[in-house]
Amino acid sequence: MTTYDAYDRTTVDDTTAGRPDGAELAALDGLIAHTTAQGVPVLHAPRPGEITAGLFFRVGRADETLPTSGITHLVEHLALHRLGLSDLHYNGATANAYTLFHVTGSEAEVVAYLNAVCAALRDLPLDRLETEKEILRTEAAGRGAGPGTPMPLWRYGAQGYGLSSYDELGTLRLTADEVRQWAETRFTRDNAVLWITSDHVPDGLDLTLPAGRRIPAPAPSSALPVTPAYIRGEDGHVVLTSVLRRTTAAAVFTDVLGRALYQDLRQEGGYSYTADADYSPRDADFATLTAYADALPRKQAAVVGGFVDTLARLRAGRIEQAELDAVRGKMLKMYDTPDLGAALLPTYALSLLLGHRLLSPEQHKAELNAVTVADLREVAREVWDGALLQVPTQEAEWAGFTPAPQYSSTPVVGTRHPSLEDDDVTLVIGEQGVSLLLPGGPVTVRFHSCAAMTARPDGARELTGLDGFRVAIEPTLFRGVTAQRIAALDAAVPAELVVPLPARDPERIPRPRERQSGARAAGNADGGKAARRWPLGLIGMVVLDVVFVLAILTAALDASDAEHPAWYYLARAIVPGAMLAYYTHRAYRRAQDARG
């Protein structure tokens, strides 16, 4: 039972125009039959041999919030629990925008499975809740993060489509009521589509589910003010994502890009072993393109360079007709499959579920045949315009990518708690939120846009903003973070956003290390995302200096008389002058460090 983001890239794509209805289902005539069972739309087409069926629900990780994340996955697990250790080939999958229960077996087995899933969804075995939460936590620990895991959080923040970057925090706090209510409102007959490889709807099928409504996929949030943007990622991987309108040309382009990367980075350059691109529908109208290449440590720079050049080549429209024809041919060949209707069922079911327009095979083939090199160039430009690149190298500004935001725009005002490890880091706990003041800028989470706060019994708190910025508060590492200050935090964050974490072994509660200078500490203090900013502190100090000097000179000249000559006033300015000079120097050093 896995969580993944892509279902099937054999996409039948088109710019969409509204929700599919009876008229649109006509596109399937002669290929796929459609009906309903207990109010659930059913698509079916025959295929010899065992039957495969899939029950889709239009709910996934993107519908959750950070403190409830994992709730869909939990429902999926609970729904499958009673099926236990049967030999049946079945599984469940929770993606960003849908959940799928699927099964392969005899008609009787498939019916038994689907009936059991729906029965469980009507009445979840919530006595199993704590055990399943534990299982999900174990599953997550064993899964490990893939190379592109952070990308969604940088694009979307800690909400919606960005949640797939995060742990399933809900597995630490969800209650039976919340899970039951989620199932009642999201796993409804009106939010489902069934597909089945059969020429008839099997007898005995009972998909009875509560009534509800079709919930459209969530609107995307944005945490990326400027694209193309880049972030630094781990060694060995180059990843690029972009969001594209769902068109046939976009799907073709993705394959052309995958082949071009493979050709340029592996066959020609020998810099990569894997180089490919993937196209996954995100919602009704948009898809996520993901391009990936791995890199040997000594070849990383060349992989980034080659990646940039391959994209530039496609953007310039230098695409051989043969490249387009090869991809087109491969996609057209898909229609030569025997039992075509059955093969296309999952794709059509997902389109129906998401509200993406349904194209008949003929319509889709016609669109494929109409794609030109110029269309691909347009898609390449769209990819570039919305790109987020993750590089293992120092930076990617040279190639025209802007660093994704590393700091929040402003800090909050409140009690100041200097770091016990680093003179240049200060924690601020205020009425509006919390900030970590780093040499390069502030990292702020405001209570009104807080996504979640984890809490340990020893007082440690970690706040994550909807924009993805994070402030970790370890009371042992900052001066004056008393139980009262933590209590103030707890009072300010809504209870439903608090995720309790278990007590730590006292050994694991951090203790201050040797003090450090600011330049190195920026990377240690646990802040979120760092772009270059104006050195506001320094500018402020310089302005203050100018005002001070002008004021002193004016005073000295205006007020001087026989008894108090000008030097008398000037001498009195020496101590404040020296202090200003000291603080200006300090601000200058910080500004320098920030740029480091």
Next chain:
Amino acid sequence: MSRSSGGGEGDGGRAERASALVTDPFDAHPGLAPLRTAARAGDWAATQDFFAGLDSVDKTSVAVGAFGGIAGTETYLEKAVAALPGDPLARTLLAERYIRIGWEIRSGARAEHVSRDQFDRFHSWLRKAEQLLIEVCAEQPAYAPAWTSRITLARGLQLGQSEARRRYDRLSAHHPHHFSAQTQLLQQVCPKWGGSWEAAHGFAQECAASAPDGSHAGILVAEAHIEHWLELEDSEATAYMHGVPVRDDLRHAALVSVLHSAYRQDWHWITGHSTFALAFSLGGHLEDAARHFAALGSMASESSWQYLGNWQSRFMKFRKAALATL
């Protein structure tokens, strides 16, 4: 970085006047002169005509490099780029100019002597150049001058050894013995830019060995030795260049390149003889140096010589000593 002494030369008394040397490539190669005229006049049509008339990619790269040294051409180039967005030449010349502006800000000093502000401004010019050339190379992957400049950019932007090499490989797929690019990559593979002596000498030898007789690639062997000499301490440096292995290496490299009967005197020849003249002079091999000084006459290229402080007068001294052996 400049170096005061290579040793080996006898001071032949009064140095000749350095001003007698012709060092400006536009003066040394009459064929280049119309480009300078066009550049100074800000005449894009004439600039374009000049490049259209060149018969080799080697010449094009030399001309682009020489053009980059002419200050103040940005304005008319920026207009040309705006007017001809698909034209590789206008963008490449402009990029080359941006690289020079950036490098002048950075100066030739070792990184530890360059301020953070200098680096920021340097990188900012280089990024402008790079983004122009990413497009040019994407549109015209066989356009050698753009790739050549991108090898320089990979170095200045510190993109890493493998990226610089990738750029060279992309270029050499179309132009396997392109000297302007080879000399740029040689800089990258030297220890000062993150390479090693093994890599530097290896690359020079590899280029020389794979090129046909009478091509420029042998000059790289001399360049690598001069770079190596520059990094060594005084006594070691002298011993290095005086050593028989280096001398034999240089002799062979000169014989297969600038001294070969098949060598064509295009716009690299002054650089070639100047480099060998320097390498042999530094090693005290005056008779070997003499052949190259003799070939140069009053010409000289500052390419490798600029490592020497007051290089023109050193050139005259070395030349005098060498020619005295004839």
